Amino acid sequence: PKVRRAKQFICTISDDRGEEATYAGHPISSVATPDTGFGIGDVISLLWFKKRYPKWATDYIETVMKTVADHGPAVSGAHNCKVTARAGKDVISSLVTGLLTIGPRFGGAIDDAARYFKYANDNGMSPSEFISYMKKEGKPISGIGHRIKSVRNPDLRVSGLKKFAAENFPATPLLDFALEVEKLTTSKKDNLILNVDGTIGILMVDMWRALGYSEEEIDGFIDAGALNAFFVVGRSIGFIGHILDEKRLGMPMYRHPMDDILYNVEKAEEL
Numbered sequence: 001p002k003v004r005r006a007k008q009f010i011c012t013i014s015d016d017r018g019e020e021a022t023y024a025g026h027p028i029s030s031v032a033t034p035d036t037g038f039g040i041g042d043v044i045s046l047l048w049f050k051k052r053y054p055k056w057a058t059d060y061i062e063t064v065m066k067t068v069a070d071h072g073p074a075v076s077g078a079h080n081c082k083v084t085a086r087a088g089k090d091v092i093s094s095l096v097t098g099l100l101t102i103g104p105r106f107g108g109a110i111d112d113a114a115r116y117f118k119y120a121n122d123n124g125m126s127p128s129e130f131i132s133y134m135k136k137e138g139k140p141i142s143g144i145g146h147r148i149k150s151v152r153n154p155d156l157r158v159s160g161l162k163k164f165a166a167e168n169f170p171a172t173p174l175l176d177f178a179l180e181v182e183k184l185t186t187s188k189k190d191n192l193i194l195n196v197d198g199t200i201g202i203l204m205v206d207m208w209r210a211l212g213y214s215e216e217e218i219d220g221f222i223d224a225g226a227l228n229a230f231f232v233v234g235r236s237i238g239f240i241g242h243i244l245d246e247k248r249l250g251m252p253m254y255r256h257p258m259d260d261i262l263y264n265v266e267k268a269e270e271l
C-alpha cells in the first residue's frame with residue numbers, strides 16, 4: 001500500500017495547484033478583475049478569515065484601511081521611514097523600520113483595546129470598574145489617549161468611523177460601552193479620548209459579533225494579532241508614500257541637531 005508522506009506545511013487559505021490560484025476557493029481572476037464585486041475588503045476577508053463578508057463589513061474594513069493610511073510625517077513610524085530613506089536605504093528596508101514602531105503606544109493598541117474592553121464587557125464590569133481594573137493591573141487603557149487629539153480638538157477619523165458604524169452596523173454594544181468609559185477618562189484629562197486604535201478594535205468586535213462569530217473565535221482573532229494587522233497594511237501605504245517622498249526630494253542624510261539632545265554622560269566608574 002502507498003504510504004502517505006507526512007506534510008511539513010498545511011495551507012487552508014489559497015491553492016496554486018490548478019490552472020489558476022484561488023483565494024479561499026475563489027479564482028484570482030474572479031476577485032481581481034473589475035465588476036466582479038470584490039474589493040480589497042473582500043480579499044482580506046477571504047485570505048485572513050476564510051469567509052466572504054457582507055458588503056457593510058467589507059466596507060468597514062476598507063474604511064479602516066483608508067482611515068489609517070497616513071497621519072503625517074511626525075509620527076513614530078513615518079519618522080523612522082524618513083530617517084532610514086535619507087540614510088540611503090531602499091524602500092523595503094525603510095518600510096520595515098516604520099513597521100517596527102507599530103506597537104502598544106503607536107498604532108498597535110488595536111488588539112489590546114479589543115481584548116480589554118471585551119473582557120470588561122464580557123464580565124459585566126461597569127465603566128468605572130473597568131478603569132479601576134486597568135489601574136490595578138498597572139496598565140494604560142489601550143485605545144484611550146492621544147498626544148495631540150482631545151475633546152477640544154477631536155479626532156475626525158474617530159468621528160468618521162463612529163458615523164459609519166451608526167449608519168451600517170446592526171448594533172454597536174461594545175462601542176457604546178467604550179463611549180461610557182471615554183466619558184469618565186475625558187472628565188479626568190481632556191486628551192484621554194477613545195482614539196483611532198481603540199475605535200477600530202472595538203468596532204471589529206462589534207462587526208464579528210454581528211457576523212455570528214462565537215466569543216472564542218473572536219478571542220482567537222485577537223490573540224493572533226489580526227486587529228493590529230489592519231493598521232500594518234493600511235499604514236504601509238502612507239509609509240511608502242513618505243519613503244518615495246524622500247527619494248523624490250533627494251534629501252541628504254539626516255543627523256539630529258545636537259542642541260536638541262541633553263548630553264548627560266559621566267565618566268565610567270572603575271570597578
Ligand code: ACO
Nearest residue numbers: 104105106107109140141142143144145146147195196197
Ligand atoms: N490610560 C490611562 N491613563 C492614561 C492613558 C491611558 N491610555 N494614556 C495616558 N494616560 C495618563 C498617564 O498615566 C499620565 O497620567 P499622569 O499625568 O497622572 O502621570 C497622563 O495621562 C499623560 O500620559 P502620557 O503618557 O504623557 O500621555 P501621552 O499624551 O504622551 O500619551 C499615548 C499618548 C501614548 C497614546 C497614551 O495615551 C497611551 O499610551 N495610550 C494607550 C495606547 C494607545 O491607545 N495607543 C494608540 C494611540 S492612536 C495611534 O497611535 C494611531
Ligand code: LMR
Nearest residue numbers: 070071075107147148196
Ligand atoms: C497616528 O495615526 O499615527 C496617530 O494617531 C498618532 C499621532 O500622534 O498622530
